[in-house]
Amino acid sequence: MGRDEFIRQSDSNLARDMAKTRLDSPALLGSLRFRSLLTGLFILAFALVGTITMFLPIFWMAISGFKSLEEIRAIPPQLFPEVWLWQNYVAVWQVTPLGRSFLNSLFIGLSQVAGVVITSTMAGYAFAKLRFPGRDIMFVMILSTLMVPFFLQAIPLFVIMARLGWINTYQAQIVPFLASGFGIFLMRQFMLTVPTELIDAARIDGCSEFGVLWRIVLPLVKSAAAALSIFVFISSWQDLFWPLLVAKQANYYPIQQAIYFIQGQYDANEHLLMAAGTMAILPPLIMFIILQERMVQGITLTGLKG
Amino acid sequence: MATQVQFGDSLSYKRRWYKSLAFREAMWGYIFTVPVFLIFFIGLVGLPILFTFYLTFFNWDGLSPLANMKFIGLWHYGRIIRGMLNTLPFGLFNLADADTRAAEAFWHAANFTIGSLIGQLSLGLAMALVVHQARRGVGFMRLIFFMPVVLPGVAINLLFANVLYQPLWGLLNQLFAYFHVPLSFQNFLGGPGWLLNPATAMRSIITMQVWQWAGYYMILYLAGLQSIPETYYDAAKVDGANAFQRFWHITLPLLRPTIALTVVVNIIGSMQVFTPVQLMTQGGPARATEVTVLLIFNTTFGYFKYSYGATMAFILFLIILTLSLLQLRLLRAGESIL
Secondary structure (H helix, E strand, O other): OHHHHHHHHOOOHHHHHHHHHHHHOHHHHHHHHHHHHHHHHHHHHHHHHHHHHHHHHHHHHHHHOOOOHHHHOOOOOOOOOOOOOOHHHHHHHHHOOHHHHHHHHHHHHHHHHHHHHHHHHHHHHHHHHOOOOOHHHHHHHHHHHHHOOHHHHHHHHHHHHHHHOOOOOOHHHHHHHOOOHHHHHHHHHHHOOOOHHHHHHHHHOOOOHHHHHHHHHHHHOHHHHHHHHHHHHHHHOOOOHHHHHHOOOHHHOOHHHHHHHHHHHOOOOHHHHHHHHHHHHHHHHHHHHHHHHHHHHHHHHHOOOO | OHHHHHHHOOOOOOOOHHHOHHHHHHHHHHHHHHHHHHHHHHHHHHHHHHHHHHHOOEEOOOOOOHHHOEEOOOHHHHHHHHHHHHOOHHHOOOOOOOOHHHHHHHHHHHHHHHHHHHHHHHHHHHHHHHHHHOOOOHHHHHHHHHHHHHOOHHHHHHHHHHHHOOOOOOHHHHHHHHOOOOHHHHHHHOOOOHHHOOOOHHHHHHHHHHHHHHHHHHHHHHHHHHOOOHHHHHHHHHOOOOHHHHHHHHHHHHHHHHHHHHHHHHHHHHHOOOHHHHHHOOOOOOOOOOOHHHHHHHHHHHOOOHHHHHHHHHHHHHHHHHHHHHHHHHHHHHHHHO
8 A cells, every 4th residue: 555655646757666676576575575474473472472471360360269278389380279169269258248349349330430420421511512601710620620639638538528427338438439520521522522503403492401411412422421431430449548448347348448358367368368359350350351342442532541 | 484583582572681592501501510510629629628738737636626736837848858858869968857757658659650650651652562563463462451450459469469479489489480580680570579578579569560550551552553644654664764763753753642641640640559559568568668648548547647647648749740740841842842
């Protein structure tokens, strides 16, 4: 393609000759083919090494969850256990209500997703398509909160939660995260691309502002909303700072804190720790396998936040 | 057309101000934004930040009534800044009443940031370049390299801290011994003492972080690479540019905006590192990995020195803010030169 285009575009004979000699002479052709073979081999080696590097630790965790303590600590390392010890999983399950923690994480994550999507859609629509005094100053103030790290608000936020009596509740893990400056920014950017004529047409047809948002705008920015949901859901199980503060009872632990607690309980019992870790990564892994392309797209869309 | 004149315009009846289109639009604008803005952005972000700033001038244990707080001015700031001066290299300063522990925590966070910034971004870029070159298996490689990003960080930390990084029987040390990996490379990654050696503990955490997050940056760079038109490379090839020249003169300048943003995002995130450190070392051994957010957490909620924790938080915020503004300014300056 490159050669043809080059020839088409160039009007001098000299360039045409140059392109011909560079790309069509037999010796060069051979060396090009040799080069692309080398490149292919390099890429293959890279993919192989990369795959092993990414998979081996996770595979090792899964397999270690079934071993006995002696097998985990074996020198040289032992690939498969002699007997598959399913009771490791039972033992982990008994020390802390792990099933409850999974449900907690799911509930907290989904609540945050619902909150962020609703508030971001509403505010994003208003900031993109409605005119009212004070709009821009409000938007700039919301944008500036993107620069604020969580630990800066954490101390007073914890005091507020304590005064409200919200320690050991779900509210404490949900309410502070129901709106996100990043979410509003993302939705606004996407809603700017929705044609205003479409919205006006719906209004003339007697559609209420909620109706416009729900029936006209939201279907057009679905991909952004999906990306935002995935982003919020993944980040809900990455943070340990806030759960450590507001969830002191095992009943309210999200999964990441349950894992942290198990590590404290089962110090030097690596087989049980690996069983716990395997269980913790299983639901996200399954979700990733099902949603893979959508998740990668979501990260590309939302990626600039981190 | 006729109906529009009849119902929409003020010809048929006198309009009231609250029925005007502009008012209705503004009303909906406020309904959609003001509650969210007041509750979440003023109530749960703005006011808490102001309160944190206010706290830095007082002594408060978090329990006694707010009215009894003792005003101490800039005392907290002084202790931390003197500590930072004392920890500068060559023993330039030796000031009394200085908190070197807080200062060291800042340096540890900076150490982590530099390591994971360079590691994640360069590895992510390398992966993106290779995957972009591949004709087949692009989707597969993208998924495999990206997979660790979506897994809960705590489980990954648990695995590395308890099994892979174990010095005696850990998988990594055994593999290194089997393949006769040179000691300098082991040291580079954090081995063979890993988390137990104060000199290598931070490097081990960085290695794990790079393993988990490089794929994330790969995805972002891949999106950037795909937006570069193929014709640029063809033109350069015809002009006789070799692979390195093509990378240096086409890929890198055109990726510049993506790189700029990932650098800023990474600095903001890495300076706040907490979870891996809390789970893997809890600041040890010998406080070698005690980073600022961990120290803020322990000072505030462990030792009940709320106002001192707030001061550290505020100083860290100022550092992050300065770094990211500086970074944006520098990169923008570079852009105009190019």
